[in-house]
Structure formats: C-alpha cells, structure tokens
Amino acid sequence: MPNTMTTTIYAARKIITMNAMQPTATHVAVRDGRVLGVGTLQQLAGWGEHQLDLRFADKVLMPGLIEGHCHLKEGSMWDMPYLGWFDRRDPQGKLWPGLRSMDAVVARLVEIDAQLEAAGRPASEPLIAWGFDPIYFGGERMTVDHLDRACQRRPIVIAHANGHLMNINTAMLRLAEITRDNEVEGVVKFASGEPTGELQEPAAMFLVIRKIGSAGLLAPMDEAGVRSFARLACMQGVTTATDLANKLTEADCAVLETALADDAVSIRLLPAFQAFHGTHGAALGAEHVKQLLARNTDRLRYGLVKLMLDGSIQGFSARLRWPGHFNGAPNGIWVMAPAQYEADFETYHRAGLLIHTHTNGDEASEAAINAINRVLTRAPRPDHRHTLQHGQMIDAPLFARMASLGLCANLFANHLWYWGDQHYEMTMGPDRANRLDACGSALAAGVALAIHSDAPVTPLGPLFTAWCAVNRVTPKGRVLGEAERISVPQALHAITLGAAWTLKLDHEIGSIECGKRADFCVLEDDPLEVDPAALKDLRVWGTVLSGRVFPAQTAAA
Numbered sequence: 001m002p003n004t005m006t007t008t009i010y011a012a013r014k015i016i017t018m019n020a021m022q023p024t025a026t027h028v029a030v031r032d033g034r035v036l037g038v039g040t041l042q043q044l045a046g047w048g049e050h051q052l053d054l055r056f057a058d059k060v061l062m063p064g065l066i067e068g069h070c071h072l073k074e075g076s077m078w079d080m081p082y083l084g085w086f087d088r089r090d091p092q093g094k095l096w097p098g099l100r101s102m103d104a105v106v107a108r109l110v111e112i113d114a115q116l117e118a119a120g121r122p123a124s125e126p127l128i129a130w131g132f133d134p135i136y137f138g139g140e141r142m143t144v145d146h147l148d149r150a151c152q153r154r155p156i157v158i159a160h161a162n163g164h165l166m167n168i169n170t171a172m173l174r175l176a177e178i179t180r181d182n183e184v185e186g187v188v189k190f191a192s193g194e195p196t197g198e199l200q201e202p203a204a205m206f207l208v209i210r211k212i213g214s215a216g217l218l219a220p221m222d223e224a225g226v227r228s229f230a231r232l233a234c235m236q237g238v239t240t241a242t243d244l245a246n247k248l249t250e251a252d253c254a255v256l257e258t259a260l261a262d263d264a265v266s267i268r269l270l271p272a273f274q275a276f277h278g279t280h281g282a283a284l285g286a287e288h289v290k291q292l293l294a295r296n297t298d299r300l301r302y303g304l305v306k307l308m309l310d311g312s313i314q315g316f317s318a319r320l321r322w323p324g325h326f327n328g329a330p331n332g333i334w335v336m337a338p339a340q341y342e343a344d345f346e347t348y349h350r351a352g353l354l355i356h357t358h359t360n361g362d363e364a365s366e367a368a369i370n371a372i373n374r375v376l377t378r379a380p381r382p383d384h385r386h387t388l389q390h391g392q393m394i395d396a397p398l399f400a401r402m403a404s405l406g407l408c409a410n411l412f413a414n415h416l417w418y419w420g421d422q423h424y425e426m427t428m429g430p431d432r433a434n435r436l437d438a439c440g441s442a443l444a445a446g447v448a449l450a451i452h453s454d455a456p457v458t459p460l461g462p463l464f465t466a467w468c469a470v471n472r473v474t475p476k477g478r479v480l481g482e483a484e485r486i487s488v489p490q491a492l493h494a495i496t497l498g499a500a501w502t503l504k505l506d507h508e509i510g511s512i513e514c515g516k517r518a519d520f521c522v523l524e525d526d527p528l529e530v531d532p533a534a535l536k537d538l539r540v541w542g543t544v545l546s547g548r549v550f551p552a553q554t555a556a557a
C-alpha cells in the first residue's frame with residue numbers, strides 16, 4: 001500500500017475541534033497530512049486499515065494556533081543584545097532579565113561594549129541592541145547624552161521595543177551624517193536645533209540602516225533565523241504565522257523557500273509584501289506579488305500585502321483623533337500620506353490581493369476606513385478580507401463601519417498587559433485606555449476578529465494573547481475595560497479560525513475537521529477547564545503540522 005494511503009488515528013484525552021457542529025471528540029484520523037475524520041475510534045475505524053497512535057492519549061488537542069501578525073525577526077533578534085523592561089526568554093530557553101532604569105540600560109551597554117572590545121572587535125563596528133522601552137522610565141526620553149555615556153567611540157544603535165523608533169549616539173550620528181540641517185521627518189531635535197539621536201519611523205531610521213547595511217537590525221532574514229522562529233513557534237503551539245512585512249526580494253524568497261522545503265522546519269508561513277517603504281510603486285509591487293503566487297506550497301503562502309499608515313501609541317508616533325495624547329504630547333506621524341495610501345491600496349486591491357494595514361491610532365484607523373470605503377465603492381470585490389492590524393483605538397462606530405465594509409480586525413491584545421498602565425496614565429487616559437483593543441466591541445459589531453503579539457514587539461504566544469483579551473489586566477493590577485473582555489471560547493476562536501479568516505485560509509486550517517490540514521496544538525492542560533486567569537500558563541507539548549509531529553524543544557539543561 002502506498003505511503004500516502006497510511007491512516008493514523010490519534011487518541012486524545014480531549015479534542016477541542018473549534019468546529020461548532022462537533023465541538024469535541026476523542027479521536028482524529030489523519031491521512032496524507034490532512035484530517036480524514038473526527039469522532040470515536042469506532043466511527044473512524046470505518047475508513048479501514050489504520051495505525052492507532054496513543055502518544056496523545058493523555059493530552060488535549062486543539063487546532064494548530066495561528067499568529068496573524070508577527071515577524072520572523074522574533075527568531076533572529078536574539079543574535080543581538082536585549083534591552084527590554086520585561087524579563088524575556090530566547091529561542092534556547094534562556095531568560096534575560098528586564099532592565100528597569102535608564103541607568104541600567106546604559107550600564108548594560110557599557111558591559112556589551114567591553115565584551116566587544118575584549119573580543120577584539122574594531123571600534124568602528126556598531127553595537128546594535130533591541131527591545132528598549134523608555135516609556136517605563138517615567139517619560140524620560142533617551143538622547144545622545146545617555147548613549148555617549150555608554151560609549152563615545154563605537155557607534156550605538158538602539159531599537160525600541162515598538163519597532164518604530166531608534167536611538168543613536170554621537171558616533172552614529174556622525175557616521176549617518178545626521179546634523180541640525182537634516183530635514184527628514186522623524187529626526188528629533190533639541191530646542192537648540194541639534195539632533196537628539198532619536199529617530200522616528202522608517203524614513204528617519206533609514207538614515208542609519210543605509211549606513212550599517214546588513215548588520216544586525218533589519219538584516220535580511222537568513223535560514224537560521226527561520227529555523228529559530230519555527231522552534232519558538234512550536235514551543236507556543238503555533239503552526240501557521242505571518243511575516244507581516246517582508247521585502248520579498250529574490251534573496252528573501254530563496255531563504256524562505258529553502259528553509260520551508262525542509263520537513264524538519266515546523267511552521268507554515270505567510271510573508272506579507274512590505275509595500276510602504278523603499279518600494280518602487282504599487283503597480284510593480286502588485287505584479288511582483290502576483291507572480292510569486294505560482295511558487296506557493298503548503299507551508300509557504302505568498303499573496304499578502306502590508307501597508308502602514310501611522311506609528312506606535314507608546315512611542316507617541318501614532319495618529320490620534322481629538323483630543324490627542326493625555327499627557328499633551330503632539331500628534332504622531334503619517335508613515336504614508338493618506339492620499340498615497342488610498343491610491344496604493346486601490347492598486348493592490350484591483351490586483352486581487354489581500355491587504356493588511358497597520359493603523360494604531362484612531363485617526364489612522366478612520367483614515368483607512370474612509371479610503372477603503374471609497375476604493376470599494378469604485379471597485380467592489382466580494383469577500384476581500386482586507387484587515388486592519390493593531391486597530392488599538394477603534395471604537396464602536398468605527399467597528400460598525402468596518403462590519404459594513406467587510407473589513408476584519410486583528411487587534412493587538414498583548415498591549416493590554418505590556419503597555420496598559422502607560423496608556424491609562426500617559427498616552428490615552430483612563431476612558432480611552434479602557435477601550436484599548438476593544439475585542440468585545442468588535443465582536444458586538446460583527447467584525448471578524450483575530451488577536452496578535454506583533455512579535456518581536458511582544459513575545460510570540462497566542463495563549464498569552466488570548467489571556468490578555470480574556471482578562472484585560474495590567475502589571476499594576478488594573479482591569480482595562482471590563483466590558484471589552486471576551487470569553488475563553490471567543491479568544492480561542494480568535495487565535496484559530498478568527499486568524500485563519502483574516503488570512504483567507506479558514507477553509508484549510510483553524511479547526512479540526514474532515515478535509516482540513518492536520519495541524520494540531522498539543523496541550524497538557526485543557527483551556528476550557530482551567531481558570532481563565534491561568535490561560536497563559538497552559539503547558540504546550542508541541543505541535544502537529546500537516547500530519548508531522550513536532551515535540552517542543554524546550555530549554556536545554
């Protein structure tokens with residue numbers, strides 16, 4: 001009998017199918033990487049010859065989890081030193097303690113510089129670090145003064161946790177030729193007119209990137225990075241993830257195609273074409289993505305397009321409607337002018353592609369909805385699934401408009417924990433912080449909902465993300481907007497079928513039912529039985545991807 005006809009029936013303590021017509025089962029039959037049937041052993045035995053596999057007999061199976069907004073960089077950021085406020089675990093399972101003051105950050109940089117020095121690395125080689133999150137330091141902004149204290153010879157580049165900002169020292173200002181005369185938007189200056197070393201959003205950050213080239217930050221993804229990402233994903237029960245901004249050069253595609261041709265790499269990826277900075281026009285971009293469609297495989301799916309309107313709320317670069325920032329900070333930055341956005345959106349939309357738009361502030365979300373409304377009036381397209389990503393400040397009236405336009409929302413629920421207190425105290429104020437990432441309002445309006453981590457902005461982990469949406473608690477113990485909480489089953493839907501819907505893959509993944517890919521998240525605990533406050537602590541055994549079993553590689557001893 002040919003191998004493809006082999007049938008394996010897995011027994012489980014419980015199978016949570018996410019198929020409303022058959023919510024639970026004890027057995028699932030897999031053939032040729034797909035689900036052949038779901039039910040009891042007796043029902044499935046009707047398919048004929050099979051192997052009964054008992055390895056999951058005491059485990060709980062769910063559909064493989066789907067991360068609809070993250071970046072492959074989560075795998076390779078760890079090649080660089082981490083400077084974040086929160087403790088964080090790297091792909092090898094090592095815990096990096098958070099840095100709780102500006103002085104601690106500077107001290108860590110001094111240490112790293114000394115290590116580079118001791119390793120004989122030339123002083124011209126930049127020190128690049130990531131994960132910096134100054135909003136925790138009481139509003140104090142980092143400037144060249146801090147970084148020059150860390151090192152004056154070696155250029156230093158610090159990427160903020162939000163991915164939208166960067167700080168550099170005087171040596172790097174010199175190398176990047178940034179002076180008081182520089183007029184690129186996002187180059188922050190002292191009252192004296194001299195640059196502070198803070199660079200906001202892609203155009204300003206590019207002044208540095210073009211000089212440090214492929215070193216570290218924004219370096220092209222390599223195969224090791226993809227493998228490392230897949231390991232992290234497996235530890236979190238994730239079988240499908242996006243890389244939600246990839247230039248998709250021939251080299252980028254080659255890396256993805258080589259890595260994903262290896263059956264040992266445990267992830268299905270959807271890279272989204274980065275259509276907002278350094279690209280050569282929407283018509284060319286659309287043609288490029290359409291041509292890539294022919295290269296799709298089970299585990300690599302081209303066809304998504306990423307557009308971006310504004311910046312980040314905690315970086316004060318998001319575009320907000322009246323009354324703006326609670327602490328009086330000026331309004332943020334248009335990464336793309338709304339008129340340009342509308343024109344480019346129309347080009348990609350008419351090409352039949354699925355567009356995901358970054359909108360953090362409510363002015364940006366409203367601008368996107370207005371633009372898409374006009375485009376859809378000129379060029380209607382049924383079932384487009386265009387999605388607003390982050391959409392953190394979207395309120396009920398905007399959700400109602402999204403529902404009427406068929407727009408989906410992928411909300412940044414992890415923000416509730418990571419920056420919830422800052423939004424309450426500094427950026428938004430209490431009332432608007434209470435409607436941050438308003439999952440309850442989205443569902444009430446009938447908007448298709450996914451939730452995300454935006455890893456590496458926050459760590460990859462859909463069960464943690466679900467916990468955020470269900471509990472809405474902050475590190476200081478606040479509950480942000482009790483009425484916006486969603487139930488555990490609604491949150492589990494958002495990280496399976498909900499995310500699959502926004503990727504137009506709900507016919508293939510997101511539930512365990514006949515005909516779908518055999519993608520499972522294998523759990524030690526039952527998410528429907530534990531206390532909702534413990535959702536983030538569920539133990540993940542590993543995954544099954546298109547029928548192949550992957551135990552999570554947890555920290556080596």
Ligand SMILES: [Zn+2]
Binds near residue numbers: 070071
């Ligand atoms: Zn992102």
